[in-house]
Amino acid sequence: MNQKIHAKKISVIAMLLISTQLSGCFPAIVGGAAAGGAMAADRRSSGIYVEDENIELKTLKRISQYMDKSSHINVTSYNRIVLLTGEVPNAGQQAQAETLTREVANVRDIHNAITVGFTSSISDRSNDAYITTKVKARFLSENLFPANVVKVVTEAGLVYLMGIVSEKEANDAVEIARTTEGVSKVVKVFEYSK
Template sequence: MPLPPLPNALWLALLASVIGLVPVLQGCAPAAVVGTAYGASVIHERRPASTVLDDEVIELQAKQRFFQHREIRRASRISITSYNYRVLLTGQADNAEVRKRFADIVSRLPKVEQVYNEVRIGPAISLAQRSRDALITSRAKIAIGGGRGIKDFDATRVKVVTEDGVVYLMGLVTREEAETTTELVRRLPGVVRVVKMFEFI
């Protein structure tokens, strides 16, 4: 059922409520799923407030499905990122069946338009590599918003996800913004590859 039309201010209040629940949900769950950063600035968002809320709900629902399927949880480490109804899955799985099965489950969630299944077959990456990935993500956000690229471009318009040195970039951007952002991130230390998953405006 489509979300009812509400003022942006009310949608943002609802979003804040959802965000407030996330730490509670995460505290009850294993650290197998690495979620995206919640509570990002929505001031310069190009998505409608209702879409931002929908994306947060999609991520929560996908995580719930992950924890509900013990056989998938035990055989994989999967991160879930939703942007504009497109879901990116990253991480590792023990085999192709687990990889495909979880992607199929996510694809059937309400409002999901597309699933990008970037989960790799193999053992989970080390804690050290996860720390390096987190550092790359932080550096990427700083580089994008540091004035070295497009003047007055807000870094919150680009969703950055790093997995084993591979950086995935999502967002609603112009072609110029996409190219400039990609080049900035590509030059960062530790980046193996940059995957552009932008939608153009």
């Protein structure tokens, strides 16, 4: 027992020492611990949770390598279903983003919600982040379902809802999101549990 406590102390000290040597990386370590907690409460298996993270990273890397720099594309993967949002200057790039995503291993399906038009401003993106926060806060306050089972993505006031949910949970989530100030439309990208 004493050896276990000693090993834990050494681990904590090592983590603290490493965090002081990696400027700006301590939040990543703490964020990683928080992600571990979120993963434990998620309906996806831990393997799929990690795979979704990998799909997002690999897709963003491919898009940054091959797409026009004037494009603004967000990639969200949930249970290997990828939601593409953002803006591109033309339909060819909209299709190219989907093609690049399809080439990433383990992607099951793609919902391409990228719009053709001007790139959103920082102010627009901040407003979308604020709407996402309000929707998530209402999920918590309404307490009709476990708030962590629905992923919320907002783009230009449109709220996309992803997750593995029952029909009732989906309906409750849509109603909460739909009645949140600033939301122009709700789009369901759910998978339904049996």
